[in-house]
Amino acid sequence: MKKKIVISIGLLFGVLFLATSAYGYYLYKSVTDTVQEIHEPIERVTEKREKEVDVESREPLSFLIAGVDSRGDNHSGRSDTIIVMTVNPDKQSVKMLSIPRDTRTEIVGRGxxxxxxxxxxxxxVEMTMDTVENLLDIPIDHFVSINMEGFQGLVDAMGGVAVENSFSFSQDGHDFPEGELFLSGEEALAYSRMRYEDPRGDFGRNDRQRQIVDAVIQEGAQISSITRVGSILNEVGKSVRTDLDLDDMWKVQSNYRDARHNVEQLEMSGNGTRINGVYYLEVPNDELERVRGELRGHLGLNS
Known part of the structure; x- marks a missing residue:
């Protein structure tokens, strides 16, 4: 009898081990397949750094997050969302700056x-990175582009995201009352696009876009999301592109993950103007210098 019990327990552990190993292989293969799908290497050398960031030494680094307003799995179009994110692991902090899409500046490489x-x-993305670097006088180390239409699928795969809404409004058939909200993918997309009911216009919309991006980062880091890993990876493959490869991602996740607990939202203001009938946002030099100084300081760069 005892021998049968021992054999049964051994078989049970054997089955559990095989199941765990199979699931581990499934996760590993799913991750590697997704990373291969979203990986878009670029050949680009920034003049804003003397040498490449040493991720192993946890040096501060920066990302450009471009939300592309396109359809399907197409990643062409205009980047109606431009967010610069700087990460400083020693300070355990992240700074996120939304650049208003109408900002008037030199388009580097086009003249x-x-x-x-x-x-x-x-x-x-290469021209966007060069242009943002020139505007802000900081290096842009990596990029992440997001198809905003496909982004709602990613939010749904995560089970939704939580945001804090500062005032009540409606957008695309959805009502958003003031206070804490839990949004589906469709609601998150509508929430991030509203600007006409906002007295701050694009600046208010920029805040909501940063909220959604931050919420996705926070939710994606939670253990509860692991149960949805298959659907999450599927949606990431559809909507996200980045120059980071798998090795880069592991290093960044390992060395920089604690910084996500302290996210500061930055804003760059300006004055609306029309030139030849076209609306632009002109950012004064003193405002540019203020934003540049804050970002350069967070990246540990000399003034």
């Missing part, structure tokens, strides 16, 4: 002065 969101349409 024109135009709205900053046109850079993506003219020259893709």
């Amino acid at each position: 024109t002065i135009d709205k900053i969101n046109h850079a993506y349409a003219f020259g893709g």
Whole structure:
């Protein structure tokens, strides 16, 4: 009898071990397949750094997050959402700056002065990174582009995201009361796009876009999301592109993950103007210098 019990327990542990191993292999293969799908390497050397960031030494680094307003799995179009995120692991902090899409600046590589969101349409993510670097006088180390139409699927795969809404409004058939909200993917997309009912216009919309991005980062880091890993990875493959490969991702996740607990939202203001009938946002030099100084300080760069 005792021998049968021992054999039964051994078989049970054997089955559990095989099941765990199979699931571990499934997760590993799902992750590697997804990373291969979203990985878009770029050949680009920034003049804003003397040497590449040492991730192993936990040096501060920066990301450009471009939300592309396109359809399906297409990643062409204009970057109607431009967020610069700097991460300082020693300070355990993240700073997120939304650049208004109508910001008037030099489009680097094209030799024109135009709205900053046109850079993506003219020259893709590389031209956008160069243009943002020139505007803010900081290096952009990596990029993440997000198809905003597909982004709602990612939010749904995570089971929704929580945000704090500062005032009541309606958008695309959805009502958003003041206070803490838990949003589905469709609601999150509508929430992030509203600007006409906001007295702050694009600046208010920028705040909501940063909220959604931050909420996705926070939810994606939770253990509860592991149960949805298959659907999450599927949606990531559809809607996200980045220059980070799998090794880069593991290093960043390992060395920088604690910084996500302290996220500061930054804002860059300006004055609306019309030139030849086209609306632009002109950012004064003193405002630019203020934002540049804050970001450069967070990245540990000399003034």
